[in-house]
Amino acid sequence: MIFISETVEEFAHEVKQGNYEIVVYGAGVIGKVVVPYLMQEQGLVDRVLCFVDADENKQEKSITVGKKEIIVLNPEYLKKINRRIVILITASRPQAILTYLNGCTYLDDIRGYLLPQMLVGRVL
DSSP, X not given: OEEEOOOHHHHHHHHXXXXXXXXXXXXXXXXXXXXXXXXXXXXXXXXXXXXXXXXXXXXXXXXXXXXXXXXXXXXXXXXXXXXXXXXXXXXXXXXXXHHHHHTOGGGTTOXXXXXXXXXXXXXX
């Protein structure tokens, strides 16, 4: 995985220019509250493909982004994606997620973004 450090605005520009879809890793508070707000603000609602989360209690539930209900899937779903994606990681303590993603060789060329880092100094 290729980790990129950018602002939210730079991320949005890159997603649009590269015609990427977004996989959101994490269906906790940041994923349920902050991500929908930012996707709406940046005009990225239609780019959100899915959420993934290792917590089985969050899987198969949905998160509202704009007017869309987006399902939360098991991270194993990442193996099946055959599209141009970026992964937006929402965890404030992402070490376990980063370790998992770095171990997935099928994600070697995929761009990953840490949302908490992107939000430093930003007022929502």
